[in-house]
Amino acid sequence: MTLRTADGRQYVINTDDEEKSGRMKDVWFCEDRVNVAAFYKKPLLGRDLVRLRKITSVYRDSILRGNEPYYGEVFGLPFANGEARHPRLGIDTQFIILPRYPAAFFFKIGAKPGGPKIKGADKKGRWFASAKLRRKFLHPDELGTWENHLRSCLEMCRAIAKMHQAGVAHSDLSYNNVLIDPMTGGAACVIDCDMLVVEGMFPADVVGTPDFIAPEVYKTQGTPARVLPNQKTDLHALAVLIYQYLLYRHPLRGRLAGTLNPGDAGNDEVRLMGSDALFVEHPTDSRNRINAKSPDNADYLPYCDTDLIPMTVCGEPLAKLFLRAFVDGLHDPNRRPSATDWIRGIEQTLAMVVPCNNKQCQQKTFAYFGKYQCPFCGTTSYSYPQGTFYSPTGMGDSRTYAPDGASITIVHNRTLGSWHESKIGFENMSTREEDRPIKGRFIRTQTGWAFENIGFENMQERTAKKSVAKGETIEVVNNMQLQLNTDGRILLIRIPS
Numbered sequence: 048m049t050l051r052t053a054d055g056r057q058y059v060i061n062t063d064d065e066e067k068s069g070r071m072k073d074v075w076f077c078e079d080r081v082n083v084a085a086f087y088k089k090p091l092l093g094r095d096l097v098r099l100r101k102i103t104s105v106y107r108d109s110i111l112r113g114n115e116p117y118y119g120e121v122f123g124l125p126f127a128n129g130e131a132r133h134p135r136l137g138i139d140t141q142f143i144i145l146p147r148y149p150a151a152f153f154f155k156i157g158a159k160p161g162g163p164k165i166k167g168a169d170k171k172g173r174w175f176a177s178a179k180l181r182r183k184f185l186h187p188d189e190l191g192t193w194e195n196h197l198r199s200c201l202e203m204c205r206a207i208a209k210m211h212q213a214g215v216a217h218s219d220l221s222y223n224n225v226l227i228d229p230m231t232g233g234a235a236c237v238i239d240c241d242m243l244v245v246e247g248m249f250p251a252d253v254v255g256t257p258d259f260i261a262p263e264v265y266k267t268q269g270t271p272a273r274v275l276p277n278q279k280t281d282l283h284a285l286a287v288l289i290y291q292y293l294l295y296r297h298p299l300r301g302r303l304a305g306t307l308n309p310g311d312a313g314n315d316e317v318r319l320m321g322s323d324a325l326f327v328e329h330p331t332d333s334r335n336r337i338n339a340k341s342p343d344n345a346d347y348l349p350y351c352d353t354d355l356i357p358m359t360v361c362g363e364p365l366a367k368l369f370l371r372a373f374v375d376g377l378h379d380p381n382r383r384p385s386a387t388d389w390i391r392g393i394e395q396t397l398a399m400v401v402p403c404n405n406k407q408c409q410q411k412t413f414a415y416f417g418k419y420q421c422p423f424c425g426t427t428s429y430s431y432p433q434g435t436f437y438s439p440t441g442m443g444d445s446r447t448y449a450p451d452g453a454s455i456t457i458v459h460n461r462t463l464g465s466w467h468e469s470k471i472g473f474e475n476m477s478t479r480e481e482d483r484p485i486k487g488r489f490i491r492t493q494t495g496w497a498f499e500n501i502g503f504e505n506m507q508e509r510t511a512k513k514s515v516a517k518g519e520t521i522e523v524v525n526n527m528q529l530q531l532n533t534d535g536r537i538l539l540i541r542i543p544s
Contacts, residue, residue, distance in 0.1 A: 048134060050084055050142060052127040053100070058144055060084050062134040069239075073135060076147065083147050085125075085241075086133045090140045095242070098249040099141065102241055103128050109213040120149055121206040123226075123238035143241055151228040152236055156186040172222035175229060176291035178350040191229025193293070193410035193423070194400045198233025200289045201393045206237045207285055208386035211278050218244040218276035220284035221256035222291065244276060251276040257316065258297060259284040262378055265321025279380035286372035289389060293361050295350040298373050301327040301335035326373035328353050349423075360422035362399060362414040364392040398455040404428050415456045430543040432457040432489075432496055432523060437537040438470040448537055457496060457523070457540065463487035463503075467538075468531045489523065496523035496542070505533040 050058045060075040067074040072085040091099055103125050111118045125143035133140050148169060157166035162184040165174070174180055174189075181190060203225055210217060217224070219239065228234040244251045254264050254276065261280035267273045274280075290298045299320055307323055308315040325335040338344065339352035349355040359366045368384045376383035384392075399414045405426035413421045419428040438451040451470040455461060462485045486502035499520045500506050506515040509528035515521055525542040 048131075050129060050131055050144075052129040052144060054127060056127055056144075058082060058084060060134070066135065073133070075134070077144070081147055082144050084142050084144055086131075086136075086142045087140045088133070088136065090138070094249065095252065096141065098243070098245075099125075099128055099143070099241060101249075102243055103143065106213060106215055106243060106245075110209055110215070118206070118209060119146065120234075121202050121236055122210075122240055123148065123236055124240050145241075148226060148236055148238075149234075151231045151234055152226040154189060156188055158184045159186050162186075170226050170228055172225045172227050172288065172292065175227055176222045176288070176295065178295035178348075179346040181295060182346060187409075189230065190409060191233070192412050194397070194412040195229040195233035196227075196292050197393060197397055197400065197414075199227040199229055199235045200292055201390065201397070202233065202235035203227070203237065203288065204285065204386045204389040204393065206235065207281060208390060210237075210240075210243070211281070211386060214245060216244040216246070216251075216276065216278040216281050217284075218242065218251040218281070219253055219255050219259075220281050220288065221259040222288060223256060225288060227292070246277055255280065255284065258300075258320070259287055260320060261380065262321045262324045263380060265317050268317075279383060282383040282385065283372070283376075283380070285386060285389065286369070286376075286384065289365075290358070290369060290373075293365070294356060294358065296327070296337065296347065298326055298328070298369070299324050299335070300337075301325070302338045303335045324377055326369075326377065328358050328369070329374060330370070356422060359416075360413070362396045362416040364395040368392045395453060398453070398461075401428060401431055401456050401458050432540050432542045434538045434540045436467070436470065437539060439534060439536070446534070451536075455538075457489045459489070459491040461489045463531070463538075468535055470536065490520070497521065498523050498529065503531055506531060507533075509537065 048060050048062050050060065059078040061078065062075065064075055072087055074083050074085045076083050107124050107126060110122065110124065123145055125145040127144040128141060130139060130141050132138070152170050154165050154168055154170055157164070157168065174185055175196070207217065217237065217240065224237065224239045226236040226238060242252055254260055261283035263274045264276065264280055287298055303323065303325065304319055305315060307318040325332060327335050327337050329335065337351045337353060339348065344351045358369045368388060371382060371384050396414050399416060400412050401415045402412055403410065403421040403424065403426055405421065405424050408421060408424040408426060410423040413423060415431065419430050420426070421428060434455040434457055436451050436453040437448040439446050439448050441447055453470065464483055464486050466483065484502055488499045488501060490497045490499060497520050500515045500517055502517060504517060507530040508515055508521065509530050510526060523540055527540045529538045529540070531538065
């Protein structure tokens, strides 16, 4: 079947192939094997049709502007649309053309023997967000590492931040609409982007997916002040996803579940996620703590036990953001962390990730904040040098330096870049590799540690009062002070004894 888009392009699909069917669309691969065609099961009318046309043109261009190759992989954005006869339903309806997801987002192995047949299926985030699903079904070679989960969260946050900067909201962010790949370095792709929300112009058609619907949406259903999905509700769903991808449990599903309206599961759920929503790790209200001793939670251990695996295992930057999201901002949308806040917190956390010494550890990595013990398996790790960043204030003789809140754990091949040269850090959302050149690298040697200056032009080692030329490699010693540029930021390195 040949499809002609509204702008005159042609794509061919084989209607004898089995389609992938979703709630709103049926999908076939194009013959070029690069793109897919998705047919709506019901024709779009009026405002929805206008929105679709704008998404494939104006909004797509705005979202991808600055770095289309990168953002084309973290979004499943349609780039063309048209009308044709639905191959299976036999009705005239709209279709969209969008790029096929990169190969990394399809399961190579899938489940364990006897598990669900998901080999070749797309890696929807729900498989990775639950301790129970991970343990019971996923093949160990599909689980990836905790560090890669963190990197997947970073990519997801970059996508949402760019979307919000373009003035649109996803409106149905959930683990069904985010693909993640925790194997090959950590990647994410936000999908189902064909019904984006623009407040005041294109309202949401759905309230969202259960578990990710914001409390204010639940609380106002059926009232004149009804709240529809928007950028603030995206931020609630984003925080839930990050919490689940790093801790494998839901932040609001604790022992209150089933007790708010016994015998009325639907209303109980609405209250649990709406008016009575309470963080399972609320610092002063323990009513919704997860009952880790319940037989129903046996498959979630140790992740359902907030005493064994508290949110603090993610480190102080992310723990503070979880409190902002699920305490301060749970019922006050204006206090929720932005996607950019999450980017900053995740970047800080990635700088502290170290490998676990236990080769059998499922997570294989953890964030060092205070003690060298893997919180996931309990194994004591090696001690690593710590670097603390100091930023200058004042001029000339009155210039002083003070810690600016950023630090790194030094492991083999940990890098420094231009974004480390100031406390503002790297927040350019283009994320093009040419904008993020690696300028320095730490190396584990047979006798200790070394630093290779790859690209810093005016680096100084203040302790020895000597310059470090570009291309030079120097030994790392205790209390070394690396000044990254003239009169700029200093990295103070301490080596545990």
